[in-house]
Amino acid sequence: MDSPLLPYGVKRCTPGAFFLWTLPWLALLAWGGLAAVLCLWKGLNQTHMSNVFAFALWIVFDLAIIGLGAGAFFTGFLTYIVGRKELKSIINTAVVIGFICYSGAIAMLGIDIGQPIRGWFIFWHANIHSMLVEVSFCITCYLIVLTIEFVPLILENRQIRKVRELRLVGHNLHEIMAVFAATGTFLSFFHQGSLGGMFGVMYARPFAAREGFYIWPWTFFLFVLSAIACGPCFTILCTKLTEFLSRKKLVPDDAIQFLAKMSGWLLALYMVLKTFDYLGWIYGIVPRAGLTFMDFFNEGPYGVWIIVAEMVFCGFLPAIILLTPAGRKSQGWLIFASLLNCAGIVLNRFLFIIVTPAIPVMPFDRFRSYLPTWQEWGIGMAVVGYGFLVFSLAYRYLPMFPKETELNPLPVE
Amino acid sequence: MKKENDPGKPDAGHETAHQSRQKYGMVIDLDKCTGCGTCMVACAAENNVAVRADQTDKERTITWMNLYKITNGKKFPHTEVSYFPRPCMHCDHHPPCVSVCVASATKLDFNTGIVSQIYTRCIGCRYCQAACPYGARYFNWWDVFPQDKGMDRYLSPDVSPRMRGVVEKCTFCHHRLMRAKSQAYAEDRRELEEREYVTACTEACPVEAITFGDLNNPKHRVSQLIKHPYAFRLLERLGTEPKVYYLSSRDWVRKLADNFLPGEYEPVVNRTWAADEWSTKPGRDEF
Numbered sequence: 001m002d003s004p005l006l007p008y009g010v011k012r013c014t015p016g017a018f019f020l021w022t023l024p025w026l027a028l029l030a031w032g033g034l035a036a037v038l039c040l041w042k043g044l045n046q047t048h049m050s051n052v053f054a055f056a057l058w059i060v061f062d063l064a065i066i067g068l069g070a071g072a073f074f075t076g077f078l079t080y081i082v083g084r085k086e087l088k089s090i091i092n093t094a095v096v097i098g099f100i101c102y103s104g105a106i107a108m109l110g111i112d113i114g115q116p117i118r119g120w121f122i123f124w125h126a127n128i129h130s131m132l133v134e135v136s137f138c139i140t141c142y143l144i145v146l147t148i149e150f151v152p153l154i155l156e157n158r159q160i161r162k163v164r165e166l167r168l169v170g171h172n173l174h175e176i177m178a179v180f181a182a183t184g185t186f187l188s189f190f191h192q193g194s195l196g197g198m199f200g201v202m203y204a205r206p207f208a209a210r211e212g213f214y215i216w217p218w219t220f221f222l223f224v225l226s227a228i229a230c231g232p233c234f235t236i237l238c239t240k241l242t243e244f245l246s247r248k249k250l251v252p253d254d255a256i257q258f259l260a261k262m263s264g265w266l267l268a269l270y271m272v273l274k275t276f277d278y279l280g281w282i283y284g285i286v287p288r289a290g291l292t293f294m295d296f297f298n299e300g301p302y303g304v305w306i307i308v309a310e311m312v313f314c315g316f317l318p319a320i321i322l323l324t325p326a327g328r329k330s331q332g333w334l335i336f337a338s339l340l341n342c343a344g345i346v347l348n349r350f351l352f353i354i355v356t357p358a359i360p361v362m363p364f365d366r367f368r369s370y371l372p373t374w375q376e377w378g379i380g381m382a383v384v385g386y387g388f389l390v391f392s393l394a395y396r397y398l399p400m401f402p403k404e405t406e407l408n409p410l411p412v413e
Numbered sequence: 414m415k416k417e418n419d420p421g422k423p424d425a426g427h428e429t430a431h432q433s434r435q436k437y438g439m440v441i442d443l444d445k446c447t448g449c450g451t452c453m454v455a456c457a458a459e460n461n462v463a464v465r466a467d468q469t470d471k472e473r474t475i476t477w478m479n480l481y482k483i484t485n486g487k488k489f490p491h492t493e494v495s496y497f498p499r500p501c502m503h504c505d506h507h508p509p510c511v512s513v514c515v516a517s518a519t520k521l522d523f524n525t526g527i528v529s530q531i532y533t534r535c536i537g538c539r540y541c542q543a544a545c546p547y548g549a550r551y552f553n554w555w556d557v558f559p560q561d562k563g564m565d566r567y568l569s570p571d572v573s574p575r576m577r578g579v580v581e582k583c584t585f586c587h588h589r590l591m592r593a594k595s596q597a598y599a600e601d602r603r604e605l606e607e608r609e610y611v612t613a614c615t616e617a618c619p620v621e622a623i624t625f626g627d628l629n630n631p632k633h634r635v636s637q638l639i640k641h642p643y644a645f646r647l648l649e650r651l652g653t654e655p656k657v658y659y660l661s662s663r664d665w666v667r668k669l670a671d672n673f674l675p676g677e678y679e680p681v682v683n684r685t686w687a688a689d690e691w692s693t694k695p696g697r698d699e700f
Contacts, residue, residue: 050472054539114537114578121516204509204546290672361546
């Protein structure tokens with residue numbers, strides 16, 4: 001039925017099977033839609049956020065998916081600026097993932113703020129001292145860049161390509177993609193960094209506060225590094241999942257192996273620097289605030305195990321696997337390491353967003369805990385559903401994997 | 414160009430200029446405070462603080478002036494209790510909440526020392542709440558003053574009620590300052606008398622545990638009280654420079670006002686100026 005829309009020379013499931021595949025993701029979107037309507041209509045009292053947990057599940061989702069979506073700018077940088085030609089077979093995937101992550105994050109933020117209609121005040125009444133302003137400006141600009149990077153892929157749809165003008169636009173955009181890759185790299189560096197800076201500058205919250213260089217706390221640089229360390233792994237995971245579901249090879253091994261190796265080195269570097277960061281924090285900021293490391297974990301549900309899991313199991317372990325040629329060449333170990341790497345960044349963001357407010361700063365205050373409501377989960381899961389839906393549509397109707405036909409030649413009839 | 418919300422660097426001659434400016438602050442005597450809660454009620458009534466039928470969810474209620482009950486942690490008969498009223502600390506120079514505000518909706522006024530909140534500009538991102546270590550900022554989770562219920566008839570006309578989805582906080586009853594200034598202006602005066610501008614909680618406290626005034630003005634009592642050896646501030650070592658000071662003759666109370674590593678806390682040892690039973694000694698307020 002939709003075969004005229006499918007890319008040339010590829011095999012796709014039937015429209016009926018595709019429709020069935022989209023149903024769970026549409027259900028997640030419906031769940032999120034209902035939750036969004038309730039939150040916008042009745043207010044944020046629909047959540048379990050509070051004056052203690054001012055940032056909660058949505059911000060964890062936001063920061064996590066923005067970190068995971070960093071594969072887009074980093075792969076773009078490696079492909080167009082550094083000139084790694086083998087990555088051209090995976091850059092489209094990275095861009096689509098980036099677009100999903102960033103557009104999803106911005107949509108969530110629109111519901112997360114108490115006065116969504118005033119969202120434009122961020123730009124109109126911008127407080128240039130706020131890291132969140134830097135985040136907002138860079139994310140918005142970068143989403144525009146990602147859209148521009150996504151457009152040529154959309155224009156490569158078989159039917160759209162028949163329109164000469166659109167084909168020319170797509171072709172010319174391809175030609176100048178290096179400019180957008182460079183712009184995206186610049187913008188991403190600053191918003192990934194300022195997302196980390198947001199927490200590091202909270203000098204009156206000893207759990208989050210960090211020293212740093214000039215106006216940038218160390219978290220600024222660590223967030224950039226952690227994002228580029230895990231972003232490629234998330235791109236690998238999405239590719240492997242697509243390969244698993246479509247039961248065919250979509251990306252040559254050289255691209256995957258290069259990304260895995262880069263990820264391994266960056267993760268190892270990040271882990272070393274993060275270790276120094278923790279040591280500097282434990283022996284610097286924490287005692288200066290009159291606290292010891294264990295004071296943060298006196299009680300409450302969030303224990304030292306999160307830091308151990310973040311550093312050892314989701315940090316050093318995947319770094320070692322990814323740096324070992326045998327490790328990253330084994331499909332199972334590669335996926336395992338990528339999963340751990342991605343889990344590590346989520347844990348890192350969780351620590352800054354949820355554990356920080358859970359720990360009282362005033363000695364006579366008490367530890368808190370937080371459980372999200374179904375509305376909060378709904379909006380979070382809607383982004384997941386949205387991601388699967390957009391990715392599936394892109395895979396079905398666009399030549400997202402340029403080497404697909406080469407790797408999977410159709411039998412001659 | 415200097416931004417409207419830019420606390421910026423002090424101007425040239427800042428030190429002398431600053432002295433001529435007001436720096437309103439508060440001293441709360443914890444030895445006097447009985448924990449009656451009048452300050453909380455007065456604050457809520459004065460500032461149209463939202464009160465819902467069900468106030469049990471304490472993480473989402475709004476109490477600009479919040480009262481903490483603290484104990485020395487000892488068993489009976491050695492148990493001691495103190496109450497800790499906590500308004501916004503109106504941190505000085507670089508308040509944790511001001512620089513983070515995304516839409517310039519909160520501001521430190523260098524002429525008064527008051528940290529204000531512009532409700533109609535706040536977008537409700539709650540970053541300021543996350544940054545404040547005192548929990549002094551509150552988000553409006555509900556619409557509390559529906560016009561059809563007649564609640565609006567109880568509102569104070571001097572303070573705008575807040576809409577759902579914005580952050581609010583203690584303003585040191587800023588509208589009272591405006592009112593006092595207008596009165597002084599009408600009487601062709603440029604300086605306010607000490608008691609001319611006080612907050613609602615100060616006025617309401619039945620035991621006069623709260624003293625309010627200009628910390629920069631040597632004629633104001635608060636400027637003397639903050640030099641008291643028993644004066645301290647909440648979480649002082651974080652560097653927020655609160656303009657709310659506390660007084661307590663009890664070491665364990667002062668110790669609970671901040672975090673200390675073992676052996677770090679130094680009790681006030683120089684007590685020669687006052688007897689141990691300082692809190693009840695006649696004439697102590699004349700210090």
